Amino acid sequence: MDVQTFTASRRVVDTAWGPVACTEVGDGPAAVLVHGVFTSGALWRDVVAGVQDLRRCIAVDLPAHGRTPSDGRQDLGLTGQADAVLALCDALGLDTFDLAGNDTGGAVSQVLAGRWPDRIRTLALTNCDAHDNLPPEAFVPAVELAMKGELAPFMRSVAADHDLARSTAGLGVGYEQPERLGDDVLDEYLQCVATDERAVEVERLVRSLEPSPLLAAEEGLRRLEAPALVVWGTGDIFFDVSWARFLHDLLPGARDVIEVPGAKLFFPDERADALVPHLRALWGRTGP
Secondary structure, eight states: OOHHHHHTTEEEEEOSSSEEEEEEEOOSSEEEEEOOTTOOGGGGHHHHHHHTTTOEEEEEOOTTSTTOOOOSOSOOSHHHHHHHHHHHHHHTTOSSEEEEEEEHHHHHHHHHHHHOGGGEEEEEEEEEOOTTOOSOGGGHHHHHHHHTTOHHHHHHHHHHOHHHHHSTTTGGGGOSOGGGOOHHHHHHHGGGGSSHHHHHHHHHHHHHOOSHHHHHHHHHHHTOOSOEEEEEETTOSSSOHHHHHHHHHHOTTEEEEEEETTOOTTHHHHTGGGTHHHHHHHHHHHOO
């Protein structure tokens, strides 16, 4: 599904947290899809195309990303982001829902599921932070830039130069074939730093990321009765497959770890066909 078609269904919802944008496509029980830093809900567009007959897919734009604003006052750590996602679910009248996350969105999903396990029908995690691996070693340079107030201007330069954005210094580090990233995809993702004000908020979000909410969520995750799915790209420099095995052991409802050979961080975008059959199997088992 191309970006323009997908985002035609995007809207901004007033919630108790504040305005939260999401894109809704499909019919059936609700499935909430959560992206990570420097992308948007459009990360899931091809996954949505493959499951929209099974689920009402709700792809969230996290705070300071996509069309979700941040006013400089909200908590942008994992807890604050989980609050924003749950507030969206409340505003949409979702008592229970399937939940899937990638990258930082996987960490947000763990915090949400650990704190409100009764709301979760199923949990699907792809390459993401886990336990105390936040920030992952390969992301530390970005955090260091954020701490010095230098990440915002750097990301503004990335947004202005698509060749830089496709490189390993930009979003290309999360793709096997970054040269195939279209300008429309880059523009969609990098609207999070399209202005100086937005870039400063994303920088604040990066500074806010630390592992204590993940660690606190583990007690609830150990009691999570919902079926769980762990699908992991093995070529990711941020999240080694050992973290997939950690999550498998943590989640009582998880079956085998499903490895996607060579896939990198953003494989739900680049290789949606490696994820869709497993989501369909998970959601087909649980039914409505």
